[in-house]
Amino acid sequence: MTGExxxxxxxxxTAPARTRPSPRTLPGGAAGGAVFVLxxxxxxxxxxxxxxxxxxxxxxxxxxxxSQEWIIGRAGLVSLGSAAIMAVGAYVTARLSTTSWxxxxxxxxxxxxxGAVVGLLIGVPGLRFRGLxxxxxxxxxxxIVAFAGQKYQGVENxxxxxxxxxxxxxxxxxxxxxxxxxxxxxxxxxxxxxxxxYGGAAGRIWNAMRQDEAAASVLGVNLVRWKLTAFIGSxxxxxxxxSLYAYQAGLVSYGTFSxxxxxxxxxMVFIGGLGTLVGPILGAAVIVLLPNGIERLSGAxxxxxxxxxxxSLHEATVANGIYGLxxxxxxxxxxxxxxxxxxxxxxxxxxxxxxxxxxxxxQ
Amino acid sequence: xxxPRLGVDGVVVAFGGLRAVDxxxxxxxxxxxxxxxxxxxxxxxxxLNSVSGLVPLRTGSISLDSTAMHxxxxxxxxxxxxxxxxxxxxxxxxxxxxxxxxxxxLFAQQTSVIGAALRLPGVRRAEKSERVAVExxxxxxxxxxxxxxxxxxxxxxxxxxVDILRALAGRPRVLLLDEPTSGTATSDRxxxxxxxxxxxxxxxxxxxxxxxxxxxxELCGRVLVVNxxxxxxxxxxAEVLQRPDVRAxxxxxx
Ligand SMILES: Nc1ncnc2c1ncn2[C@@H]1O[C@H](COP(=O)(O)OP(=O)(O)OP(=O)(O)O)[C@@H](O)[C@H]1O
Ligand SMILES: [Mg+2]
Numbered sequence: 001m002t003g004e005x006x007x008x009x010x011x012x013x014t015a016p017a018r019t020r021p022s023p024r025t026l027p028g029g030a031a032g033g034a035v036f037v038l039x040x041x042x043x044x045x046x047x048x049x050x051x052x053x054x055x056x057x058x059x060x061x062x063x064x065x066x067s068q069e070w071i072i073g074r075a076g077l078v079s080l081g082s083a084a085i086m087a088v089g090a091y092v093t094a095r096l097s098t099t100s101w102x103x104x105x106x107x108x109x110x111x112x113x114x115g116a117v118v119g120l121l122i123g124v125p126g127l128r129f130r131g132l133x134x135x136x137x138x139x140x141x142x143x144i145v146a147f148a149g150q151k152y153q154g155v156e157n158x159x160x161x162x163x164x165x166x167x168x169x170x171x172x173x174x175x176x177x178x179x180x181x182x183x184x185x186x187x188x189x190x191x192x193x194x195x196x197x198y199g200g201a202a203g204r205i206w207n208a209m210r211q212d213e214a215a216a217s218v219l220g221v222n223l224v225r226w227k228l229t230a231f232i233g234s235x236x237x238x239x240x241x242x243s244l245y246a247y248q249a250g251l252v253s254y255g256t257f258s259x260x261x262x263x264x265x266x267x268m269v270f271i272g273g274l275g276t277l278v279g280p281i282l283g284a285a286v287i288v289l290l291p292n293g294i295e296r297l298s299g300a301x302x303x304x305x306x307x308x309x310x311x312s313l314h315e316a317t318v319a320n321g322i323y324g325l326x327x328x329x330x331x332x333x334x335x336x337x338x339x340x341x342x343x344x345x346x347x348x349x350x351x352x353x354x355x356x357x358x359x360x361x362x363q
Numbered sequence: 364x365x366x367p368r369l370g371v372d373g374v375v376v377a378f379g380g381l382r383a384v385d386x387x388x389x390x391x392x393x394x395x396x397x398x399x400x401x402x403x404x405x406x407x408x409x410x411l412n413s414v415s416g417l418v419p420l421r422t423g424s425i426s427l428d429s430t431a432m433h434x435x436x437x438x439x440x441x442x443x444x445x446x447x448x449x450x451x452x453x454x455x456x457x458x459x460x461x462x463x464x465x466x467x468x469l470f471a472q473q474t475s476v477i478g479a480a481l482r483l484p485g486v487r488r489a490e491k492s493e494r495v496a497v498e499x500x501x502x503x504x505x506x507x508x509x510x511x512x513x514x515x516x517x518x519x520x521x522x523x524x525v526d527i528l529r530a531l532a533g534r535p536r537v538l539l540l541d542e543p544t545s546g547t548a549t550s551d552r553x554x555x556x557x558x559x560x561x562x563x564x565x566x567x568x569x570x571x572x573x574x575x576x577x578x579x580x581e582l583c584g585r586v587l588v589v590n591x592x593x594x595x596x597x598x599x600x601a602e603v604l605q606r607p608d609v610r611a612x613x614x615x616x617x
Binding site: 192193194196197199201202204207208211212214215217218219220221222223229233 | 416417436466470472479533
């Protein structure tokens with residue numbers, strides 16, 4: 001695994017010009033947190049049915065994209081199995097929801113434990129393999145879960161397992177608004193925890209591993225420990241996302257957790273921007289809002305039925321096309337993703353503002 | 364005589380048919396600064412990699428004080444006290460100077476993931492005191508203003524210095540330096556030399572691989588000359604550099 005380390009003979013180099021600051025910094029915590037809390041509180045108190053529903057979905061997918069970014073953006077490994085791990089969390093939740101273990105938040109915790117075990121299982125091949133081969137082992141997980149899910153559901157549960165709403169004794173937590181709040185609180189806690197992790201020694205260790213595994217091991221990084229930790233932690237949180245998804249959907253079936261979903265989530269991590277917590281959340285918002293945007297677009301073309309019909313008929317295809325296009329644009333032009341673009345535009349705007357202030361144009 | 368700090372004994376490292384390191388033996392005493400010189404491709408980096416545990420030995424043994432190290436993984440050797448810098452400063456591009464320095468002190472750090480996730484006060488305090496230690500260290504070397512600069516944006520000579528300070532911050536029992544002066548200007552070399560001289564005065568045991576024979580001569584009491592993986596001599600810099608075979612090996616190479 002450590003293999004060889006050939007280092008090219010170094011040439012005399014001059015200092016490169018100072019470019020923009022590295023994106024791998026923690027986004028302004030207090031400000032980001034305040035925006036998050038504000039959006040959640042306003043939506044919870046004043047949001048309509050649609051806002052609450054959409055917000056819950058974004059929160060659930062954000063939990064998954066943020067967790068996947070742990071593996072991809074921090075540890076520098078790859079994984080194609082996010083939907084499969086979500087499925088594990090969702091099945092666990094569905095089954096527990098009809099038992100005496102259904103009290104909130106027991107199903108969520110058990111889902112995380114199962115997710116952690118699956119993370120360990122896909123992490124072990126990850127110790128030997130990198131790149132393409134690791135991707136293939138996580139792809140295998142996807143097929144295994146589809147197969148096992150189908151067998152598990154059997155004939156009597158062909159359309160899936162029903163999920164009873166979460167509850168606290170006799171208090172029903174299954175209303176859309178309660179689910180929204182639960183999702184946002186869970187996401188908020190996860191973001192806080194990850195900020196704590198990435199901001200300390202563990203964050204530095206993964207950063208070193210991502211840049212050069214062999215060199216990191218020479219600095220004292222136990223590659224086995226830290227790769228497994230990334231897989232286990234990320235999978236536990238992904239399964240937590242699956243658990244919330246189960247409550248939100250009310251029905252769990254293997255068809256939902258397809259390779260297509262895994263790929264979409266993976267693409268969104270890249271589109272949102274690696275190396276930040278905000279990026280994957282933006283990516284998740286795109287997953288949820290884009291299909292809806294296409295629907296509205298077809299509504300706008302109501303006057304031209306051919307276009308409107310075609311759009312609504314091919315909504316998924318159009319969405320996939322746009323994902324592909326976005327990914328290509330990100331890879332070609334803006335490696336730091338949407339969040340990098342937002343930040344760049346933000347600092348350009350701030351610069352403009354300062355120049356205007358200096359010229360006295362703004363009082 | 365007691366065990367040497369670093370003992371390299373009959374080490375052979377081969378890549379396929381190429382014996383990049385061929386029966387090399389040397390011993391470095393505690394507090395000594397030991398030099399390794401040789402033309403391009405002589406096997407110097409491979410020799411350091413064998414001490415770090417990055418390449419397997421075909422035969423031979425390597426020990427730190429009395430502990431046999433072959434068979435240990437690189438991070439275990441680092442934990443025992445093998446410190447290391449890299450020939451190419453570009454190995455790590457994407458760190459702020461202060462974070463890279465912190466990485467050098469990995470063993471002093473709280474690495475509990477759960478503790479960090481829960482933001483336990485103990486973990487936060489430990490992180491804070493590590494950060495203070497690093498800021499002080501940077502300050503002492505006049506690097507306080509670059510603490511927040513990303514490594515890839517530092518001038519090359521400064522990157523080499525930061526890499527050495529990072530390795531020193533881990534208080535290794537033996538420090539392996541791979542071409543500390545490559546790509547640096549004369550003024551950088553003076554700064555590097557001063558840092559290494561000071562470390563030597565503090566008792567650091569160091570192995571320096573370098574192309575700058577004068578730099579090595581100034582720092583090291585003894586040097587080993589390698590060519591085509593084989594050692595062709597060990598002695599004081601003056602002795603070794605007078606030998607005709609050594610001069611021949613360097614002819615045209617440097
Ligand atoms: N991982 C590897 N696989 C195959 N051959 C290698 C590997 N690493 C080094 N070599 C070969 O081993 C020989 C010694 O290389 P090494 O990098 O150790 O030399 P060096 O003395 O450090 O050279 P330089 O002065 O250029 O840094 C060279 O012929 C090199 O091509
Ligand atoms: Mg070399």
